[in-house]
Amino acid sequence: MTSVVIDTSGGLDDEALEAAAIASLDLDHEILVVGDEAAITEKLQAIAHDAERLRVLHAETRVEHGMDMPTMLSRLPRSSVAIGLDWVAKIPDSVFVSAAPPSAIVYQALRALPRVKSVSRAALAAVYPTLHHRGPNDDPFALLLDVGATAQCTSDHLVTFAAVGAAYASKISGVERPRVALLTNGPDTTNAPPAVRDADRRLLRAEAEFEYVGSLRGDQVMLGEADVIVTDGFTGDILVRTLEGIATTGEALLKRAQQRFQWRLGMSMLGEGIDALREFTNWENYGGAPLLGVNRPVIITQSNSGRRAFLNAIRLGAKMLRLDVIDAVAQGVAGLREFEARARAPRPATIRGREDDS
DSSP, rough: EEEEEEETSSSOOHHHHHHHHHHHHHHHSSEEEEEHHHHHHHHTTTTTOOOEEEEEEESSSOOTTTTHHHHHHHGGGBHHHHHHHHHHHSSSEEEEEOSSSHHHHHHHHHHHHHHOOOOOSSSSEEEEEEEETTTTEEEEEEEOOOSSSSOHHHHHHHHHHHHHHHHHHHHHOOOOOEEEEEEEESSTTTOHHHHHHHHHHHHOOOSSSSEEEEEEEEEGGTTTTTTTOOHHHHHHHHHHHHHHHHHHHHHHHHHTTSGGGHHHHHHHHHHHHHHHHHHHHHHHHHGEEEEETTTSOOEEEEEEHHHHHHHHHHHHHHHHTTTTTTHHHHHHHHHHHHHHHHHSSSSOOOTTTHHHHH
8 A cells, every 4th residue: 555644843733734645545555644742632523534544643842934044953853844745755655744844854865765877956846837738638727847856967967867757757648749848948959058958959959758949938838849858957947936926926916906997898808718717727636746856755745735636636646656757757767867878989990891801
């Protein structure tokens, strides 16, 4: 049975606990909730749950959003993040879900969990909506990585992320041969940083289980011309937060415009479209961001995640286990590494005169 470890101290505690309780009733998983055992036990008395499937792991401290780095690191060893990830490290078929600060989760995950072979850096992946759908399930979401785990990337990191993201997209979205692009600031990589230019050169030559479609500008991201977009964690974090703000900005403009009488009719007609955009871009619909590169599914949700977000994060982690996503990632990276190693190997010298002698 799959074990799902849920950190109930990372965001909205009650929402996380309610999601865990629902999961214990509706899903065929063992549920382990991490946090203050006394407080959790008391709250569970008023929440319907399966006591045989739901267990509590006590954690002394919690890591909160807004903490400075020294405070976070001092609390981390005894926190719900550390306790939960240590348990996940011991259980092969297990998933970790948390709304704690991503920096704390990434830091502890890289300490507690082995990395996938040949992956030197982990990538935090986020999905975003596109006009073009993909795969047999008509999936509207594409993958962006990294969005915060590795702020500064070498060309080797970017090439690895391409293989990692393609393997994930192939399994989760069912895309047979994912299209992968590098995020750049122009129609090609001429003016891109050296790491991006070198990654572009390597990917153009590579033989892999994905199709490299070249560079993609920021204004092309939501068109759906790529199933996977690769960038460094600093740039990716800025981009994904910009995408998340589209619906919020639309709502604010709608409210302001409705204050003008002559605009109300037109804006009321736009309201349904903005509502649809809000639902389309709502991250709660897909749960959270997977941390790719470690050997267990780790799903990071937003700090204000509700029950739906946690339940979808649980389902995503379980799906990753069911579809052997981590094994697929390892195979995808290994295949790309083998091709590059063969391409670098010196060719044997031609023996002259052999045809004449024969």
